[in-house]
Amino acid sequence: MELCKKELSELIANGQQFSRADLAHFAYSFIKGLSELKKKQIYHRDIKPENIMIGYDNEFKLIDFNISVVSERNSEMAGIGPHSNKGTLNYSSPEKFNCPENEHSLELNDAYSLGLVILEMSTLEVISIHRMNKELFIQKREEQIRQIEIPWLSNLIREMLTYDYRYRPRFGRLLEMIEQDREFVNDRNRERSNFI
Template identity: 35%
Template sequence: MRPAAAPARPSGRQQESQQRPQENQERQRQAPPLTTLRPRRRTELSLPLPNRSPSMAVPLPLPRPSSAPALSSSSGQSPELADLERIRRIGSGTGGTVWMVRHRPTGRIYALKVVYGYHDDDVRRQICREIEILRTADNPFVVRCHGMFDHAGDIQILLEYMDGGSLEGRRISTEAFLAEISRQILLGLAYLHRQKIVHRDIKPSNLLINASREVKIADFGVSRILSQTMDPCNSSVGTIAYMSPERINTDTNHGKYDGYAADIWSFGLSILEFYLGRLPFPETAGKQGDWATLMCAICYSDPPTAPPTASVEFRNFISCCLQKEPAKRLTAAQLLQHPFITRANVNPPLHRPPLF
């Protein structure tokens, strides 16, 4: 019989593996606790943060506007639509209707402009975004926008109520009073133009007055916003009558259109109409006349002028507004320094004439 084999000796590697657990246990007993921190060798060393110029900062995009039905005004929370009571209709047109409304909780009176809802979803969202920007305008000579509602397919804009109504059809033959009205309108226009807002539809019906004789510009920017979706309104004879020549005929000014200068033309034409009591064009080219004749009169006839019975300052003031070349028209800020305006402020009338 073969002798039994002797047990094999563990190899060197096996011996090391058997010794390692014992060594590891010994090291763990001798190692300091984990909560003990090693002291820094050089405490005076630090890692400085890079200096970053604020001008190089890249701002994060603002969040998208909320799709809530009501937008708050900058002066506080917008009144709820359900709290507005319609009192009577104060205006209407192709694009919508304006109502006098009362806020039931406070009794405050507003004007509610209802824009008929025949816009597709993309256009509606654009209108809401742009009106949300326009409502931030804050100037005493611009009608205040207090909020907006998207309800029952209609866009409803809550506006400051002007109890005197619009200046449409009003005659103002007193130059001192006309200068004061012009000054207030120009202050509102200068503000809008500084905010890079072009009105595009300055006319007597968009100039409102209240019992305190404050004149304010209404519908600023709204005509521009709705121009692509309310073509019948913008092509009406009443609106064309106050358009500048280069806006009607784009070839007049080498295809260039300056919206700020166009607002000045419309302003000057409105002021001259107040003085004359009628639109300063031939009757056949008036608001009730032929629109083609009216456009030809605006584009190809000499610009309207104030009559010789008016003062020299007023005639020159109108001339500075109604220049065929847009570059020759004075800006709103420059017109505020015109003698027709400054003279009236230096020598105000001793008594306040009746409104109209």
């Protein structure tokens, strides 16, 4: 097991500003990594800043696979099925708790959770659904997205946080979106901050 230096949640709580390069690197590496896990039908189900560490190599690492799921289904329905509603409420997709038959796409839930993490990294503002109703939470989240001045970033987050999961892009599509964005590619090639 690798020793890591800090949690992403610590950096956010301490007001760590993330550069365009940091955000591009994080978004790309996590979307790419989760896309690879999806190919193996592995779904994390609890993506949040507390489960993301920064290693001594200055790379972000996803930890705590305690409630992850390995789906045994194949075909186009892979990843959709009745699973317990475990995970952290503030980082769970709407369908995870609101779907009448408790069926939702595990990949799309992970995409939604990752979108919330990227939003927090971008704004350094943590909003808690515990303190407000759903409509106010969605309104507050949209206000946060509008504050982001980096077009590829606000577009990516908005896509990842699409309320209706049937219209939320999967990791493969998200990867295509950012790889085709010239501004994103330029940001990704810039020098990153050192968090250790």
